[in-house]
Amino acid sequence: MARLYLAHALAHRQHEHMTTSSDILPRDLPMAGEPLYERLAEHYRRVITSGTLAPGDRMPSVRVLMTRHQVSLSTALQVFRRLEDAGWLQAKPRSGYFVRRRTSPSLPCVDEPANTASPGEAHFVGLHESISKVIALAQQYPDALNLGGATAAAALYPTARLQALTIRLLRQEPTLLTESGRDSGGASFRQAVARRALSSGVVVSPEEVVVTNGGVEAVNLALRAVTQAGDTVAIESPAFFGVLQIIESLGLRALEISTSPSTGISIEALEMAFRAYGNIKALVVVPHLQNPLGCNMPDDRKVELVRLCAQHKVALIEDDPYRELLDEPDQHKPLKAWDKSGGVIHCVSLNKVLAPGMRLGWMSAGRWHERVKMLKFSQSRNNEALSQLVAAEFMGSGAYDRHLFQLRERLVTQRIATAEAIARYFPSGTRLSAPAGGVLLWVELPSGTDSERLFEAALAEGIRIAPGTIFSNSRRFASFIRLSCPQPFDQTLDDAFQRLGRLALEAH
Amino acid sequence: MARLYLAHALAHRQHEHMTTSSDILPRDLPMAGEPLYERLAEHYRRVITSGTLAPGDRMPSVRVLMTRHQVSLSTALQVFRRLEDAGWLQAKPRSGYFVRRRTSPSLPCVDEPANTASPGEAHFVGLHESISKVIALAQQYPDALNLGGATAAAALYPTARLQALTIRLLRQEPTLLTESGRDSGGASFRQAVARRALSSGVVVSPEEVVVTNGGVEAVNLALRAVTQAGDTVAIESPAFFGVLQIIESLGLRALEISTSPSTGISIEALEMAFRAYGNIKALVVVPHLQNPLGCNMPDDRKVELVRLCAQHKVALIEDDPYRELLDEPDQHKPLKAWDKSGGVIHCVSLNKVLAPGMRLGWMSAGRWHERVKMLKFSQSRNNEALSQLVAAEFMGSGAYDRHLFQLRERLVTQRIATAEAIARYFPSGTRLSAPAGGVLLWVELPSGTDSERLFEAALAEGIRIAPGTIFSNSRRFASFIRLSCPQPFDQTLDDAFQRLGRLALEAH
Structure with a gap:
């Protein structure tokens, strides 16, 4: 409990892009296409956040950088300037650059829930x-x-780029607003989404993607697909209030499961609940940057959770709108990546990461795909094409x-x-x-x-x-x-x- | 049954804008703001469709038009040209203009349903x-x-105007796509909708309007608001397949009620069904240009239907996406115009009348307003702002x-x-x-x-x-x-x- 905020935050920023001092250029240099100094600055930012260079440590000199990475003086200086501007380095007169000591806020972390063992009541x-x-x-x-x-x-958010893209696409296809039943927007967007999913470890075909009006409609459809009024749904405690509203609006019962501010929902409490109540039809979890706790589930707990839900035949609804906001998203795979039986319904949206005004979400619903497609069609038909085309083009470019x-x-x-x-x-x-x-x-x-x-x-x-x-x-x-x-x-x-x-x- | 297609079609086109030959300008000249010749052409179109001038009748001469309406020769000629171009008049050499005899398709009208008295089964x-x-x-x-x-x-549809309007509004407010929780779009659109409703005889405040993703989401929310799985819903027979899909997706039972291709749903069969089954929770009807029959309910049947549903405490869901496509919309008031007890849920959309690609609908849900608002919020949050702003501006202009x-x-x-x-x-x-x-x-x-x-x-x-x-x-x-x-x-x-x-x- 004595963990400090910053130490905890930084512990999450480990990564695998470590290099030895003998490297000329770091092997897996991030952000291909960016200027060299930006890529080197990012490399050193990772060296710092991973703890290899700790606060107070002296940064290698300009000369060392030039030799180590075979770059010009001007590039090396730009790297230092970039890191100093971003607050990672501090220049000390006549001594060189040092990793900045960040003031610790000295606040203890939110308490762990008192009793994770009791399943509570729905x-x-x-x-x-x-x-x-x-x-x-x-x-x-x-x-x-x-x-x-x-x-x-x-x-x-990239306001100007999205504005320009919208105007350009609307000029190219003026009938986007007045033509009926176009699914061209949907097709490109579903493909962009499927490609993106691949890079997060989730294999899903464009045909398995259902586009929704934001993440809320995705979770709503997921719950409609797997429950009937009166059924019980297990949720995190605390949970996103939108999920509580959906559960209320569908006449379902909520069973709140103890959730740790560091590792997420208690698998132990959940297992006990599955055993105690036979009528739990679904579980809704936010595995990354849980709202409101902010916690991430570690990989071993994700594997365990997917297994447990499959074993008890409980639909696992993965509400995942924040993953791309993780400091290190590559280290966190969606639950869906471990789903072998089609029991995970993965719900994602662009609301938090790209365009809060566009209301674009999507889901891949595993073995409930056909039912979800039917519910979406009868609930609100296809999403309009324009915003899907805009999002597809933006997501397919390096700009994203x-x-x-x-x-x-x-x-x-x-x-x-x-x-x-x-x-x-x-x-x-x-x-x-x-x-x-x-x-x-x-x-x-x-x-x-x-x-x-x-x-x-x-x-x-x-x-x-x-x-x-x-x-x-x-x-x-x-x-x-x-x-x-x-x-x-x-x-x-x-x-x-x-x-x-x-x-x-x-x-x- | 021997009614001919055209005679029947024309009988619907009666109106109250009749004038006597002593008028200088018709009193209620349509379309203020249009050029004079357009307005006069429309006046004579109505004179023809109402049957005052029948096919084969001689049209008043150019000279008569000039004197009767005190217009120039050039205007009078433009009127004739307009009517001829639109197929209403036919010039006969050295005889003048005659009302064109349209070839009658000679097809009898779709049969009335055989037995309107039996309520059938849900x-x-x-x-x-x-x-x-x-x-x-x-x-x-x-x-x-x-x-x-x-x-x-x-x-x-007005493709170029909507395109230009979208581009202009997005230039004026670049953050429309990237700002969260804006309801400015919703507010202007709800106001435009409320103003428009007023001209159709429906008094509704902007606050009573809930904006939806097309008319389908409106009907879906209406049914969710007033039923539970297992309930029975009365519908027309034949009915729009989308309504059948919604009923299926919500686990409801459908009771198909005989519907006349000329006057709409059978009030008699409906009353019998209300008496026979105690569990009918809602009725869905399309009172104007019913899909697929094309029929319109006469006023006296509308009054009777609203009364009957109120008496039996059955929610009346008025699915009304086609009213503005009526040849004479001013003669057809929505059921909602006769709703005194808040028992009518009026669902409208722009899909068929303005912009099939924009997915904009709305509803005013009477006494279920709060419940519908809650369901909409938990189902898909507010609609995105841009298309609402575009539609509001277009609907507020004479261009609509x-x-x-x-x-x-x-x-x-x-x-x-x-x-x-x-x-x-x-x-x-x-x-x-x-x-x-x-x-x-x-x-x-x-x-x-x-x-x-x-x-x-x-x-x-x-x-x-x-x-x-x-x-x-x-x-x-x-x-x-x-x-x-x-x-x-x-x-x-x-x-x-x-x-x-x-x-x-x-x-x-």
């Missing part, structure tokens, strides 16, 4: 009304600083990886600055999640703090947060809040966190 | 598989001439009415030419619907004709039609087909109908 969800109240109240303050959302600010790389880099900086601000201003006793990517931070306030009171007080001061109560059908997280770091940290945000800290104290 | 729907087969087979012939769809060709006016005029011509071709080429004993608008024609082939065989044979010859079997859970319409007139009639179409007629004979 309940119909009665949360919609209170979630709606929270959303409606927030909508009364449209100008509030939004620290409660799950997407980054528009400035962090460059965008994701920049987005991740910015989120690291923003997340660390936000965690530091919370550590500075929040009441003593506050605990914090340590996500290895994304925009979300899960904050445990001192026991007895009323997160709904805090939510209302913050709104009145122009700050929007998400109260912990909307993430569970119980009151278990009443003293938690979900915060986010959607934009570059600046004085405005610093002021906002200072005010939030004061209000958190008052809400105790 | 069944779970098991149609999805065969509908999917039909759709999948059709998709194997993407280049087939599509005479089986329900939308017009892209050329009949001008587009609809032109579209209706073209569809009249195309529908008549198509009906004539069917009369020319189809086997004797063929009967035909007489819709007062839209693109659909419902064709009853001689008893014993196999519409699925015909569908397959036609596809093999590059022509796509819709077999009658997909419009009912029974085999009642196995010898019917649904055809459409999506584009201007030409030699290609003439050839296609000739081939279809031959294939229809062979499928007997």
Whole structure:
């Protein structure tokens, strides 16, 4: 429990691109196509985040870089400048460059759940009304600083490129808006999605992909495909409130399973629940950057989870909208990658990673593919073609990886600055999640703090947060809040966190 | 039964804009803003379609027009040219202009259902598989001439204007695709929809409108809001196959109610069914240009239907995507206009009337509004903003009415030419619907004709039609087909109908 935020965050950033000093150029140099200095800078960033060069260590000199990588003085200098600008290095006069010591926020990690062994009880969800109240109240303050959302600010997405691409495609195919039943958009998008899936370890054909209106429709269709009203669905605790709403809207019961802020859902508690209740039809999990906890399931637990669900014939719905926001996505394979029996329904979306305004999601539903296709067709027909064509073209270009790389880099900086601000201003006793990517931070306030009171007080001061109560059908997280770091940290945000800290104290 | 197609079609075109010869300008001159000659031409078109000037009648002379309406010679000549071009007038050398005698297709109207008094039995729907087969087979012939769809060709929609508007709006607000949670698009679109509803006699506030992914999602949400799996839903017979698929996907039972090709669903059969079965939770009807029959409910039957459903506490789901395609939409008010108790759920879309590629629909759900809002939010969140902004701006401009006016005029011509071709080429004993608008024609082939065989044979010859079997859970319409007139009639179409007629004979 004494783990520090930063140490924990950095531990997630290990990778396999290590090199020895005898390398001329690192073997697996990242980002082919980028300028050489960018690729070398990224190489050294990885050397630092992996801990090979630790904070305070001296960086190899300009001369060493020139010799080691056989690059020019100007390239070597650019590498140093890039790393200094990004905050990884610090120049000391007459001594050279050193790996920067980052101020540790000194907050302990959010507590592990008390009792992971008891399976608890399944309940119909009665949360919609209170979630709606929270959303409606927030909508009364449209100008509030939004620290409660799950997407980054528009400035962090490729706004101009997507705009230009949309205009170009619409010029090329003017009848996109007025022609009926075109599936050309769908076909290219499904192919782009299938190609992308391949690089994450998931083998799926374009025909096995069903395009949806965002990730929410994907999870909705998945649950409709595998359950009937009255059935029980196992979920994480805390869980994304959207999943709780879907469960409520379909007349299902939710069984909340203890979930660790570091390793995700408790396999042990889940196994006990499967044995205790015969009527669990599905499990919904967010294996990467779980919302709101921020945790990632380790590989061995993923394998175990897929096996357990297959054994108990429980549909495993993998809600996976954040994976591309991981600092090191290549190290995290979707559950679907281990699915041998078609029992995993993988739901993904572009909402958080590329274009929150486009409402594009998709799913590959394993052995429920035909049923999901039928439900989607009868629920809302095919998605419109234009946005699918735009997304397909963008995803098929190098621009997508460059965008994701920049987005991740910015989120690291923003997340660390936000965690530091919370550590500075929040009441003593506050605990914090340590996500290895994304925009979300899960904050445990001192026991007895009323997160709904805090939510209302913050709104009145122009700050929007998400109260912990909307993430569970119980009151278990009443003293938690979900915060986010959607934009570059600046004085405005610093002021906002200072005010939030004061209000958190008052809400105790 | 001896009614002829054309007489029947024209009977629908009565209106209240009649003028006496003493008028200088017709009092209620249509289409303010259009050039004077266009408005006068439209006035005389109405005089002709209402029967005041009958086929063969002499048209008033150019001189009479100049005096009667106090217009210039050039304007009067333009009026004649316009009417001649559109096929309403025929010049006879040295005699002047006469109202054109249109060749009557001489086909009797589709038969009234045999027994409207028996309520029949409710069944779970098991149609999805065969509908999917039909759709999948059709998709194997993407280049087939599509005479089986329900939308017009892209050329009949305002492609260039919508394209330009989309580009302009995206330039004005570049972050439309990358900003999260914007409801600005929704707000303007809901307002445009509410204003439009007002002109059709429906009073609804923008807040009571829920925007959906096309009309299908609206009907899906309506049924989800008022039923549970196992419930019975009354529908028309024949019915739109999409409604049958929704009913099947939600595990509901369908009770098919006799529906007249001239006046719509049988109120008598419905009342009997309400009395016979206590568990009917909803009724889905298409009151205008019913798909596939093409019939419109007369006002007195609409009033009676709304009353009957309110009395039996049955939710009345009004599926209304075609009303704006009526030759005379102002004469047909939605059922919702008579709804006093909030028991009517009105579902509309832009799919058939403006932009088949935009997937925009909406609904006003009366007393189920809150539940529908909740279901929509948990099913697919808000629609994306861009298309809503485009549609709102277009609907708020005069261009929308001008587009609809032109579209209706073209569809009249195309529908008549198509009906004539069917009369020319189809086997004797063929009967035909007489819709007062839209693109659909419902064709009853001689008893014993196999519409699925015909569908397959036609596809093999590059022509796509819709077999009658997909419009009912029974085999009642196995010898019917649904055809459409999506584009201007030409030699290609003439050839296609000739081939279809031959294939229809062979499928007997």
